Amino acid sequence: MANESITKTFGVATGLCVVCAIIVAVASVSLKGVQERNKALDKNVNILRAAGLVKPGEKVSSAKVDELFADSKRVVVDLASGKIDETADPDAVEADKNNVVTLAKEDDVASIKTIPQKTVVYLFNDKNGALKTAVLPIVGSGLWSIMRGYLALNSDLTSVAHIVFYDHGETPGLGGEISNPLWTAKWEGKKALDDEGKPIIKVVKGTAAPESSDVDGISGATLTGNGVTNTVTFWLGDKGFGPFLKEFKAETLQNDELGKERR
Numbered sequence: 001m002a003n004e005s006i007t008k009t010f011g012v013a014t015g016l017c018v019v020c021a022i023i024v025a026v027a028s029v030s031l032k033g034v035q036e037r038n039k040a041l042d043k044n045v046n047i048l049r050a051a052g053l054v055k056p057g058e059k060v061s062s063a064k065v066d067e068l069f070a071d072s073k074r075v076v077v078d079l080a081s082g083k084i085d086e087t088a089d090p091d092a093v094e095a096d097k098n099n100v101v102t103l104a105k106e107d108d109v110a111s112i113k114t115i116p117q118k119t120v121v122y123l124f125n126d127k128n129g130a131l132k133t134a135v136l137p138i139v140g141s142g143l144w145s146i147m148r149g150y151l152a153l154n155s156d157l158t159s160v161a162h163i164v165f166y167d168h169g170e171t172p173g174l175g176g177e178i179s180n181p182l183w184t185a186k187w188e189g190k191k192a193l194d195d196e197g198k199p200i201i202k203v204v205k206g207t208a209a210p211e212s213s214d215v216d217g218i219s220g221a222t223l224t225g226n227g228v229t230n231t232v233t234f235w236l237g238d239k240g241f242g243p244f245l246k247e248f249k250a251e252t253l254q255n256d257e258l259g260k261e262r263r
């Protein structure tokens with residue numbers, strides 16, 4: 001067949017497409033396991049960053065990640081009641097597509113439309129088994145995108161240990177600065193809830209007053225900052241982790257008292 005013939009041209013093009021499609025399909029199927037392991041590792045590293053056990057930018061092996069999770073416990077929280085569901089399997093809860101509640105418009109402070117009915121919280125303990133940090137998953141709308149992160153509270157369940165945003169589509173250099181460790185460091189130690197358990201922490205325009213529950217705004221990115229405030233307000237509030245934090249605070253206080261009595 002002549003090289004210039006249309007049949008040969010189409011035949012070669014089709015053959016090349018089939019070969020390439022097979023290579024891509026084989027690569028995709030054979031690398032799926034690796035991709036899923038990397039995704040799980042990335043998620044766990046972000047949780048550890050929120051818990052303050054991995055520094056920003058620090059590279060950690062999966063063996064080290066497992067080691068750092070040793071003093072932690074995953075618990076399934078029913079958001080409406082605030083109670084820990086001891087019988088629920090965290091992996092099954094995260095995979096359950098029916099684990100969704102639609103928010104009423106007036107409750108949807110973070111503009112996310114739906115939340116899970118049950119969600120997984122990570123509790124990290126110190127060497128004596130006492131609570132050190134509680135890592136809460138958070139999600140909310142920024143200016144352009146859905147922002148996903150973790151908010152870690154100290155053992156008082158009131159002040160911020162760390163905040164991490166690991167997934168968002170805000171503009172690099174503007175709203176994208178929410179994942180800059182220099183900015184997230186400004187959250188550390190801030191009181192997030194008042195004495196009644198109401199969320200009070202917020203991102204302000206400009207510089208925050210020292211000793212306040214305000215966090216410096218990102219210049220040129222007030223709208224993303226407002227999204228972060230809304231996100232944190234929602235998740236620390238009554239429709240988010242508010243009921244859990246109240247229940248759990250009472251429980252940890254009681255355990256502390258029991259511990260003191262026994263000593």
Ligand SMILES: Cc1cc2nc3c(=O)[nH]c(=O)nc-3n(C[C@H](O)[C@H](O)[C@H](O)COP(=O)(O)O)c2cc1C
Pocket residue numbers: 143144170171172174175176218219220221222223224225
């Ligand atoms: C191309 C482009 C991208 C922008 N990206 C963001 C962003 O990611 N987050 C944000 O809050 N503002 C962003 N802005 C700016 C907002 O429109 C708005 O001006 C800003 O949030 C106001 O903040 P300021 O009061 O601190 O200047 C962007 C503007 C432009 C033109």
